[in-house]
Amino acid sequence: MSKFWERLRAFHGRGKLEGEYVSVANLSWRKFCRNRLAVFSLIVLVLIAVISFLAPLITPYSYSEIDLTLARQPPSPEHILGTDEYGRDMLTRLIYGGRVSMTMALAAMLLQLVIGVVLGCLAGYFGSWVDAFIMRLTDVFMCFPFYIMAVCLAAIVEPGLKNLVLIIGFLSWTGICRIVRAEILSLKENDYILAARSLGIRPGAIIRRHILPNILSPILVAATLSIAGGIMSEASMSFLNLGVRTPESSWGNMLSAAQSMQALVSEWWRWVPPGLMIVIVVLSINYVGEGLRNALDPRISN
Amino acid sequence: MAAEPTLLEISHVKKYFPRKKPTFRQSQEWLKAVDDVSLTIPRFYSVGLVGESGCGKSTLGRTILRLHAPTGGRVVFEGQPLFDMEGKQWLPEARMRDLRKDMQMIFQDPYGSLNPRLTVGQAVEEGVARHHVVPAADRRAYCEEILENCGLEKKFYMAYPHEFSGGQRQRIVIARALALKPKFVVCDEPTAALDVSIQSQILNLMMDLREELNLTYLFISHNLRVTQAFCDEIVVMYLGKIIEQGPAEEVCSHPVHPYTQALINSLPVSNPWETKPKAQILGSIPSAVHIPSGCRFHPRCPYATPRCQEDEPAWKDIGGGHCAACHLI
Numbered sequence: 015m016s017k018f019w020e021r022l023r024a025f026h027g028r029g030k031l032e033g034e035y036v037s038v039a040n041l042s043w044r045k046f047c048r049n050r051l052a053v054f055s056l057i058v059l060v061l062i063a064v065i066s067f068l069a070p071l072i073t074p075y076s077y078s079e080i081d082l083t084l085a086r087q088p089p090s091p092e093h094i095l096g097t098d099e100y101g102r103d104m105l106t107r108l109i110y111g112g113r114v115s116m117t118m119a120l121a122a123m124l125l126q127l128v129i130g131v132v133l134g135c136l137a138g139y140f141g142s143w144v145d146a147f148i149m150r151l152t153d154v155f156m157c158f159p160f161y162i163m164a165v166c167l168a169a170i171v172e173p174g175l176k177n178l179v180l181i182i183g184f185l186s187w188t189g190i191c192r193i194v195r196a197e198i199l200s201l202k203e204n205d206y207i208l209a210a211r212s213l214g215i216r217p218g219a220i221i222r223r224h225i226l227p228n229i230l231s232p233i234l235v236a237a238t239l240s241i242a243g244g245i246m247s248e249a250s251m252s253f254l255n256l257g258v259r260t261p262e263s264s265w266g267n268m269l270s271a272a273q274s275m276q277a278l279v280s281e282w283w284r285w286v287p288p289g290l291m292i293v294i295v296v297l298s299i300n301y302v303g304e305g306l307r308n309a310l311d312p313r314i315s316n
Numbered sequence: 317m318a319a320e321p322t323l324l325e326i327s328h329v330k331k332y333f334p335r336k337k338p339t340f341r342q343s344q345e346w347l348k349a350v351d352d353v354s355l356t357i358p359r360f361y362s363v364g365l366v367g368e369s370g371c372g373k374s375t376l377g378r379t380i381l382r383l384h385a386p387t388g389g390r391v392v393f394e395g396q397p398l399f400d401m402e403g404k405q406w407l408p409e410a411r412m413r414d415l416r417k418d419m420q421m422i423f424q425d426p427y428g429s430l431n432p433r434l435t436v437g438q439a440v441e442e443g444v445a446r447h448h449v450v451p452a453a454d455r456r457a458y459c460e461e462i463l464e465n466c467g468l469e470k471k472f473y474m475a476y477p478h479e480f481s482g483g484q485r486q487r488i489v490i491a492r493a494l495a496l497k498p499k500f501v502v503c504d505e506p507t508a509a510l511d512v513s514i515q516s517q518i519l520n521l522m523m524d525l526r527e528e529l530n531l532t533y534l535f536i537s538h539n540l541r542v543t544q545a546f547c548d549e550i551v552v553m554y555l556g557k558i559i560e561q562g563p564a565e566e567v568c569s570h571p572v573h574p575y576t577q578a579l580i581n582s583l584p585v586s587n588p589w590e591t592k593p594k595a596q597i598l599g600s601i602p603s604a605v606h607i608p609s610g611c612r613f614h615p616r617c618p619y620a621t622p623r624c625q626e627d628e629p630a631w632k633d634i635g636g637g638h639c640a641a642c643h644l645i
Contacts, residue, residue, distance in 0.1 A: 204428055205423050205424075205425055205428035205429035206428065206429050206430055206431040208378075208383055208423070208429070209421070209423055209429045209430075209489075209492070210431070210442075211383060212381060212383055212416060212420065212421045213416060213420075213442060213443035213446065213492070213496070214412075214413040214414065214415075214416030214417060214443065214446055214447065215413075215442065215443070215446055216413065216446075219446075223431075223434070223442070224431050224433075224434075227431075227433040228431070228432070228433055311433075312432065312433060312435075312476040312478070313432055313476070313478050
């Protein structure tokens with residue numbers, strides 16, 4: 015019994031037990047669990063994701079059915095968050111919108127991350143003409159004003175969720191790429207990279223095992239920021255009717271639908287909930303990212 | 317011992333680093349860190365490479381392992397040319413990586429040469445796994461044994477580098493290199509960052525391991541006394557060139573080059589009442605960008621003659637494998 019308590023205490027506060035054998039991943043997970051804010055944020059995110067995923071089971075209303083007799087109703091027992099200008103239930107649209115916004119932001123972030131990290135690693139590690147080529151490419155991409163490019167692309171390809179993800183991903187990987195490259199340039203001078211080379215480790219493995227873990231924190235920070243950016247870009251694109259199109263809902267287009275003076279002044283239920291959701295999700299992702307960063311860094315102990 | 321076959325043959329190795337080109341000037345300046353060095357290392361030998369800071373010792377060590385891209389020369393390891401810049405031969409990168417199992421390096425800075433994100437076990441296992449030194453099932457036991465031989469207990473296996481002291485880290489660095497069962501090890505001032513009591517422990521450890529694993533060492537150091545105790549042969553470098561070479565005892569007891577003499581005279585003695593001539597070198601090592609003409613030691617040499625300013629001294633054998641490059645011999 016005492017052994018059990020000892021283990022529990024180790025799990026919740028004291029790190030590993032003397033002589034206990036724990037894997038690195040397990041140890042990081044314990045460290046993450048000790049960061050209350052991060053765990054709380056993770057729970058919030060999972061909760062939002064689960065609710066969005068189970069949307070049809072949770073709300074009795076349809077997110078698209080128009081009933082103008084119910085338009086602009088304030089919150090009531092039937093419509094907890096009121097209704098929008100077409101009489102659709104706000105809570106239903108909020109939940110369905112969460113699906114769209116979160117999937118979109120995550121997917122766009124992943125796409126940016128993959129392109130940015132791969133190109134950044136190639137440029138930073140191999141240098142010379144590879145570096146020059148990739149950096150000129152990022153310069154080209156950074157030169158284009160984002161919205162003009164995005165609007166043009168969205169006009170050429172069909173606007174929609176999938177294409178929006180691709181457009182945002184392909185246009186905004188440059189920041190991550192430059193961060194990764196810059197970090198690798200300074201990291202590469204470390205003796206342990208030279209040591210790995212002298213052990214005969216292949217370049218791919220050096221990047222994977224020796225470089226990426228050491229530049230995890232800037233990458234995570236950039237990734238969490240890009241989720242926030244993704245939600246915002248989605249909102250603006252939807253506002254221009256080039257993103258998620260009505261009647262499909264997203265937090266972005268709900269916000270943009272409430273941009274009239276009347277809505278802002280007297281119909282708070284139309285813009286506060288989606289705005290609040292964006293803030294909550296972005297904050298939670300930031301805290302989870304920070305918790306992850308601390309948990310994965312062996313030099314930080316808490 | 318002299319009958320042992322050659323393990324490593326270094327001929328005319330050069331390593332120049334480009335200097336930043338000044339605007340409006342056409343000629344590229346070079347920092348000649350290693351300038352035409354030839355050296356043969358027999359199997360099971362320990363060769364000590366000494367010289368003051370900045371004379372190109374570490375660069376030479378790294379260049380022969382191809383951790384720096386060489387500018388010129390040729391290195392042959394066990395009959396296999398690693399590079400031959402004049403003959404345009406270059407061992408493909410993939411083959412070179414496989415060959416690194418046999419040629420390892422112990423790094424100077426135990427703080428910088430361990431990845432902070434890898435546990436001790438991971439760091440040592442990495443190379444062992446890469447080169448399949450032992451079957452995967454025995455890997456962990458094997459690495460634990462190596463670490464134990466290097467004086468680190470099993471319980472440290474899962475610890476991270478920042479939890480260790482400098483001496484312990486140096487042991488990890490040594491274990492990591494020796495776990496591959498190499499034939500040739502370049503030791504780049506392995507004790508420079510450690511205090512004296514730890515130094516002797518590490519040196520004894522390296523000597524034991526040498527017997528046990530039949531290693532050949534290229535021992536880079538600026539500490540002549542350590543090198544004398546540790547090595548069979550001593551090579552003295554000055555400003556990118558070898559100036560004296562010979563059996564360790566011989567070089568230390570009868571140095572012929574004025575630079576080597578000064579190095580030996582500057583060693584502290586254990587008896588405070590013993591008097592000995594002061595070291596007679598003036599100034600500090602000149603820049604490797606603007607190398608003095610003739611004998612490159614002449615601006616600091618107390619015996620310099622006009623001839624030293626013009627002719628570069630030839631390599632002279634003074635018997636018993638003891639050679640030096642000086643006009644005054």
